[in-house]
Amino acid sequence: IKEGSPKTKVLVLTAYIDNENVSAAMKAGADGYTLKEVDSDILIGAIRSISQGGMPLHPQAARFLFQGEPKPAEPALTEEINLTDRELNVLELITQGLNNRKIAKELNLSIGTIKIHVSNILSKLGVSSRTEAAVKATQLDIVGEKVYH
Known part of the structure; x- marks a missing residue:
């Protein structure tokens, strides 16, 4: 093509x-x-x-x-990222492929609140997309490996 x-x-x-x-x-x-x-x-x-x-x-x-690219030093980098527990919850659901609406429903929060968390996550991880955030989170073992929905 x-x-x-x-x-x-x-x-x-x-x-x-x-x-x-x-x-x-x-x-x-x-x-x-x-x-x-x-x-x-x-x-x-x-x-x-x-x-x-x-x-x-x-x-x-x-x-x-x-694969094969060197992983950054995990402990120091992970500590520097400093995600809140709620941001970790949201990031986990992002890595599972859930959209903001489904994340909001899962966590019983408003979509606006989820958008704020997603924005904070992207900023703290130094990425510009949800996909990049999911990749970086799995590379750094910030979240467990999950099945993509």
Whole structure:
């Protein structure tokens, strides 16, 4: 697709999440990679992200891409991040692929409160997207490895 039309945005929507498939897709020029089983809100968010120049990646796909890169010193870096317990709860749900509405429902909070927590999380992690936050959180073992919804 990219050879014939380099400006076309490509989101890989697949049932396969392994190093070989992720690497092949990204080397072929895919702009994002996610699983068929994702929630429709996550899929719509991924499509919007690509249209705005983002690269939405399933957290497990991101781990495959960053495999072998040196991990920063975890304890010191994790201490510097200094997320509150509530921010950790929200981050955990972000890594599971939940959107703000579902996180708000899960934690019995308003969507506005969740948006504030997400903004604080992105700032503290030094990232600009929820996907980057999920990847960094799993790389630093800030949250446990969870199944992506």
